[in-house]
Amino acid sequence: MESEAIWLRPEKSGVGRPAQRSRAEITEAAIRLADRSGLDAVSMRQVAAEIGTGAGSLYRYVDTRDDLIDLMADHICGEYELGTPTGDWLGDLVEVGLQAREIYRRHPWMADLTISHPVVGPNAIEVIEHVLAVLADRPVGDGDKLIAFAMLNAVVASVAQNERSPTDRLAGARRYVAHVAAEGKHPHLAALEFPSPPTEDPFPEILRRLLSGLLT
Structure with a gap:
């Protein structure tokens, strides 16, 4: 029961x-x-x-x-600052995602819960209501709106989890990829041109691309 x-x-x-x-x-x-x-x-x-x-x-x-x-x-969902929708639906949703990342940085365990133990309580309802208000005029189905919000949460939580990875492990992974590429057995991997580290935070643009694809 x-x-x-x-x-x-x-x-x-x-x-x-x-x-x-x-x-x-x-x-x-x-x-x-x-x-x-x-x-x-x-x-x-x-x-x-x-x-x-x-x-x-x-x-x-x-x-x-x-x-x-x-x-x-x-309770943690109560930390969002939810203003009146501005009319820029994409900008408003990116702002929700950026706030989520800061919340996960303050409370690292919350990112894990978002993936494994999703919860809908009074504060979460307010966040959902805000997102639906932002998307009220978007010509997409209600199911697509909810899926986009779920994907936004999942992506931000996954990025927050990845940010917690020790830098030495990430460096070790890069060295292994370089070793495998040098062996010549994976030509597509070897042909990759890895970009230089960005001078600005790339995350807002990543969220814009994701949400545009889901809600356009």
């Missing part, structure tokens, strides 16, 4: 001792812990220690760790 999303369940009230908490307080503590030590460090016991209480008391407010992860992910 499928369980209801946590936002459809009334928030439980704390009674007796220890002191009453709230979902918001517990969520913020879990986010601090994840920012500091990674998502794997987020357990009921560790979050309880973060706020100075016992693990058992947290179950007054959340039923499972998955509930807590859902609350964390949606």
